[in-house]
Amino acid sequence: MKQGSDPPKLRTLPEMVQEQTTIIVELDPPRDLDYSPFLEGAIALKEAGADAVTMADNSLAMTRISNVAMGTLVRERVGIRPLLHVTCRDRNLIAQQSHMMGLYALGIDHVLIVTGDPPRYGDLPGxxxxxxxxxxxMIRMIKKLNEGISFSGRPLKACTTFTVGAAFNPNTRHLNKSVERLEKKIAAGADYAMSQPLFCHQQIELVAQATQYLAIPIFIGIMPLTSYRNAEFLHNQVPGIRLSDDVLARMARFQGEDARKQGLEIAMELVDTVYRSFKGIYLITPFMRYEMTAELTRYLKSKR
Known part of the structure; x- marks a missing residue:
């Protein structure tokens, strides 16, 4: 590189997924002030070969350390790309623009825009x-920031470079309606989509058929189960997630470490199905058990 030249620009995740299977792994910021296990998890995921670590924005309305702080630490101390969720729930327009401008100043340029779970699900229901x-x-306004225009229409003297993701929930009775909602997000400027976790092979195949004409890549969510209780909770209590009867029955037969092994086996089988139709994989770490998503990442890397 010549002296004084700009460093090479990193490819965006949508660019990467055009060439090879690309792996995003979610690792939730901690709910207490000890963030060392989080950083240990990020290091393990990088060593396993993850292409980015994504951090939710107080998922399920549970208060956690700011994902901006954790994303900055991940980039500076671990050396892996952070992808931050941005919820519509917690900030008014003033705070949203300030938030995005702050991410630009920190050099964090990949975001996923989500509506956000209602506060009644969380630890501060009031x-x-x-x-x-x-x-x-929100997607449309962020893409305006990329043109150097504020939410109010004022010139900003510079342009952001955000790569903006959209949330996609195929876990509905009417998949076509979910695809139509995703089409609206694409029209607003979404560069890629990340789905809720899927637990059924047939459903993955239906999603592949229903979305094959879309112009953006979709990262299909896969979440390893840790126990039958975990499976029941996800199926009955978490909005937007449904488990197949087969998966529930398989998890019901095991406990403890055997249950976690079964959950990992189910996830690997689902990954195999996703791999046949999608190059984008979104692994969701359960309960900070990053060794499970690290193992899935290594499994995926072996298939490249």
């Missing part, structure tokens, strides 16, 4: 939700 914007509106 908190007031904001929802100044829909996720589609």
């Amino acid at each position: 908190a007031a939700p904001v929802f100044d914007t829909t996720s589609s509106e």
Whole structure:
């Protein structure tokens, strides 16, 4: 490299997925002030071969350390790309633009826009939700920042370079309606999509058929189960997630470490199905058990 020249620009995740299977792994920021296990997990995921670590924005409305702080630590101390979720729930328009400008200043350029779970699901059920914007509106406004235009229409003297993701929930009775909602997000400017975790081979195949004409890559969510209780909770209590009867029955037969092994086996089988139709994989770490998603990452890397 010549002296004084700009460093080579990293490929975006949508660019990477055009060439090879690309792996995003979610690792939730901690709910307490000890963040060392989180960084240990990020290191393990990088060593396993993950292409990015994604961090939710107070998922299930549970209060956690800011994903901006954790994303900055991941990039600076671990050396892996952070991908931050941005929820419409917690910030008004003033705070949303300030938040995005702050991410730009920190050099964090990959985000996933989500609506956000209602506060009644979390640890502060009396908190007031904001929802100044829909996720589609937020995507559109962030893409305006990429043109150097603020949410109010004021010139900003520079342009951001955000690669913007959209959430996609195929776990509905009417898959075509979910695809239509995703089409609106694409029209608003979404560069890629990340799905809720899927637990059924047939459902993955249906999603592949229903989305094959879309112009953006989709990262299909896979989450290893840790126990039958975990499976029941996800199926009955978490909005947007449904488990197949077969998966529930398999998890019901095991306990302890055997249950975790079964959960990992189920996840590997699902990954095999995803791999046949999608190059983007989104692994979701359960309960900070990053060794499970690290193992899945290594498994995927062996298939490249």
